[in-house]
Amino acid sequence: MTTVETERVAALVTSKQARRRGVPRRRAGLAGYLFVSGYTILLIVFGIIPTVYAVYLAFTNDQGQFTGLNQFVKVVQDYRFGPAFLNIFIYLVMWLVLVIVLTTLVAVILRARMKPRLAAVFRFLYYIPGALAGVASVLVWLFMLDPNVSPASGLLRALGFGSFAQVLAPANLPVILVLIAFWTGAGGWIVVMYGALNNIPEEVLEAARMDGAGPWQSAWHIQIPMIRKWIVYQSILAFAAGTQLFVEPQLLQTASLGRVSPTWAPNQLAYVYAFQHGDFNGAAAISIFLLALGLIVAAILVTRSGLFKVDDE
Amino acid sequence: MTTSSLDLGAAYPRERRVSRFVSVAIVVVILALLVVFFVLPVLWLLLAPTKTAGELVSQFPLSFGSFSQLGLAWQHLASFQGGAIFVWLQNSAVYSIGSLILTLLTSVPAGYALALTRFRGRKLLLSVTLVVMIMPSAALVLPTFLELNLFGLIGTVWSIILPFSFFPFGVYLVYIYFATSMPRDLLSAARIDGCNEWQVFWRIAMPLAKPVVGLIAFFSFVNNWNNFFLPYLVLPNSEQFPIQVGLNQLLSSTPSFNPVAGKGLNITSPELALAIIIAILPVLVLFLFSQRALVSGMLAGATKE
Numbered sequence: 001m002t003t004v005e006t007e008r009v010a011a012l013v014t015s016k017q018a019r020r021r022g023v024p025r026r027r028a029g030l031a032g033y034l035f036v037s038g039y040t041i042l043l044i045v046f047g048i049i050p051t052v053y054a055v056y057l058a059f060t061n062d063q064g065q066f067t068g069l070n071q072f073v074k075v076v077q078d079y080r081f082g083p084a085f086l087n088i089f090i091y092l093v094m095w096l097v098l099v100i101v102l103t104t105l106v107a108v109i110l111r112a113r114m115k116p117r118l119a120a121v122f123r124f125l126y127y128i129p130g131a132l133a134g135v136a137s138v139l140v141w142l143f144m145l146d147p148n149v150s151p152a153s154g155l156l157r158a159l160g161f162g163s164f165a166q167v168l169a170p171a172n173l174p175v176i177l178v179l180i181a182f183w184t185g186a187g188g189w190i191v192v193m194y195g196a197l198n199n200i201p202e203e204v205l206e207a208a209r210m211d212g213a214g215p216w217q218s219a220w221h222i223q224i225p226m227i228r229k230w231i232v233y234q235s236i237l238a239f240a241a242g243t244q245l246f247v248e249p250q251l252l253q254t255a256s257l258g259r260v261s262p263t264w265a266p267n268q269l270a271y272v273y274a275f276q277h278g279d280f281n282g283a284a285a286i287s288i289f290l291l292a293l294g295l296i297v298a299a300i301l302v303t304r305s306g307l308f309k310v311d312d313e
Numbered sequence: 314m315t316t317s318s319l320d321l322g323a324a325y326p327r328e329r330r331v332s333r334f335v336s337v338a339i340v341v342v343i344l345a346l347l348v349v350f351f352v353l354p355v356l357w358l359l360l361a362p363t364k365t366a367g368e369l370v371s372q373f374p375l376s377f378g379s380f381s382q383l384g385l386a387w388q389h390l391a392s393f394q395g396g397a398i399f400v401w402l403q404n405s406a407v408y409s410i411g412s413l414i415l416t417l418l419t420s421v422p423a424g425y426a427l428a429l430t431r432f433r434g435r436k437l438l439l440s441v442t443l444v445v446m447i448m449p450s451a452a453l454v455l456p457t458f459l460e461l462n463l464f465g466l467i468g469t470v471w472s473i474i475l476p477f478s479f480f481p482f483g484v485y486l487v488y489i490y491f492a493t494s495m496p497r498d499l500l501s502a503a504r505i506d507g508c509n510e511w512q513v514f515w516r517i518a519m520p521l522a523k524p525v526v527g528l529i530a531f532f533s534f535v536n537n538w539n540n541f542f543l544p545y546l547v548l549p550n551s552e553q554f555p556i557q558v559g560l561n562q563l564l565s566s567t568p569s570f571n572p573v574a575g576k577g578l579n580i581t582s583p584e585l586a587l588a589i590i591i592a593i594l595p596v597l598v599l600f601l602f603s604q605r606a607l608v609s610g611m612l613a614g615a616t617k618e
Binding site: 109113141215237290293 | 336340343344347348350351352353354355356357358361369370374375415418419420422423425426427430431432435438441442444445447448449450451452453454455456457458459460475476478479481484510511514535539540541542546557558560561564565570582585586589592593596597599600
């Protein structure tokens with residue numbers, strides 16, 4: 001289908017000049033549009049329209065009348081709004097600190113102190129649970145946290161948890177979610193961090209060694225600063241992922257027999273608004289809060305970290 | 314096992330013995346604890362279906378039960394709602410592979426064009442892609458649901474496949490790959506030799522892009538397979554559930570997690586564990602077989618800027 005069109009396009013724009021320079025600037029213009037067309041349609045339909053639609057809903061009521069900030073005021077005043085955002089805030093702080101410190105530390109250890117072969121084995125072992133993302137990971141951890149069947153029941157009991165119900169107390173939820181997220185996600189980050197460390201020229205480390213730096217010192221003063229970009233990148237992606245919690249608290253809520261709030265995370269609250277109250281405007285307002293949070297972080301990432309270059313020349 | 318192969322002694326001859334010992338001990342403890350943390354639940358999961366629910370409680374957690382018990386768990390699971398698990402698996406396969414194909418068809422040419430051609434709006438498209446890529450996509454699930462509802466697509470296969478096939482991360486990966494590791498002279502040479510834009514893309518760029526295409530296929534498939542939120546919203550009937558939503562239903566049918574609803578069903582902990590294994594099997598197999606390619610591919614994406 002595209003072949004015919006592109007051929008015509010190419011024939012149209014072929015000029016001697018372009019041919020001599022060999023630069024695709026002019027002649028590829030139309031072909032470029034064709035190449036991006038399919039993706040652009042998807043981007044508009046499933047990226048831009050939902051965003052615009054959510055904004056529209058958040059500023060109107062169910063009659064379609066413009067209501068200004070009323071929807072936002074309404075959801076903020078909801079007694080469940082504050083706790084939901086506080087919950088993910090606590091979760092995010094714990095998760096970010098743990099994932100950044102531990103994955104960086106492990107990557108440094110694997111890179112600096114171990115033969116590459118053995119390091120590969122460790123990276124693989126850490127990486128396996130990545131296959132169990134989503135629902136499966138939560139279900140596995142339901143078992144891990146049940147003192148009756150858990151292989152770590154000794155540890156759970158030592159911590160004072162005699163029954164599954166005690167473990168699933170609402171106050172423990174952030175820790176449980178961090179455990180699950182770390183279990184499935186950390187392995188991938190260790191691989192990425194290891195790769196970033198691998199990129200540091202050997203001469204730099206050699207020079208540090210000559211100057212008498214021990215392995216910990218060279219890690220702290222040389223390696224970690226040199227992969228700082230990747231740490232920033234990781235923290236921002238981990239942040240974005242953390243704001244999206246839905247499956248995990250939803251399943252824990254089911255398993256806790258209703259003792260965990262069904263609106264533990266903002267996404268769940270939006271879900272309840274939409275499907276239990278039938279209030280799509282309120283649900284959209286909550287989504288907008290989450291989107292704004294994500295967009296601010298995305299903007300910081302794109303403009304500040306220098307990781308994403310729009311221009312490659 | 315770890316201590317013998319730690320590469321320490323030769324490299325740092327001046328380090329004091331004591332501090333080196335402490336240093337090694339810390340390293341060994343951290344790595345070993347993490348191995349236990351990451352691997353133990355997986356081992357437990359693989360062994361769980363071989364035991365009865367009672368044995369799961371009474372026996373040593375990492376013991377092996379019997380094959381006959383595994384067979385029994387399989388029978389119980391397979392007969393749940395008249396073989397619902399097979400329907401769910403089939404649905405998951407249709408959704409995941411369908412959107413994988415659409416993702417590849419749209420994102421590979423798009424990433425290529427963004428990297429190697431110039432057209433008006435290129436920068437804008439790239440910037441929007443970056444923003445959408447990092448945006449919390451779950452926040453868009455509700456509006457997407459309403460939009461699908463508007464077009465009357467709720468409950469159809471397309472309500473899953475179409476949103477899934479929108480994969481900006483894939484476009485970005487292809488873009489990075491072509492922008493950094495594609496010799497432009499090669500493309501210019503092909504054009505001088507009379508290739509049109511389509512031929513340049515299909516004959517020159519595509520064969521060189523195999524690693525990144527594999528990487529996107531992997532990420533897209535795993536994402537689609539594991540996705541829960543959207544199917545949970547848009548699919549009303551159990552016959553349409555993907556396996557992830559099906560697992561949720563199994564969970565609510567397991568007596569240990571839902572004593573009321575779970576009564577009278579044969580779904581207990583071993584059956585649930587078996588269902589989890591079956592649900593992750595495709596992804597796990599992909600993981601094991603593509604591990605090497607995956608790691609090198611992730612690094613290619615990670616190290617080139």
